[in-house]
Amino acid sequence: MQLQSTLTCPHCAHAETLEMPENACVVVHLCAGCGARLTPKIGDCCVFCSYGDVPCPPVQRARDCCGAPMDEGL
Template sequence: MDGTITCPSCGHTRKEQMPTTTCLFFYECRGCGIMLKPEPGDCCIFCSYGTVWCLSRRSETSK
């Protein structure tokens, strides 16, 4: 599954493939080089800055 990550610092967007078996904790913005980390309460960068939640969060909300 793909999701678009938006950098909160520079606004750069990039479509990335979401891992299916792990959470992505760190992501380097291709626009400004800042290292993105999940916001407090989020498990990964897709949940914080992506257009779609990661698979583990989606399965939690479906319970």
């Protein structure tokens, strides 16, 4: 299980490595480079899944962010 992910801002390309919570999604992140408000892309549960180099811990465990198994057919 990886608990760090490097987020890259789609607006300014600023990258920062952050600790991810193990049991929650981060749905809003403010870019330290340009101040842009990052939110998940449609279909993603959190900013780490959308803009990070490592998906969030629930997704790494093949669970959704509420702890339920993810539908493998999607």
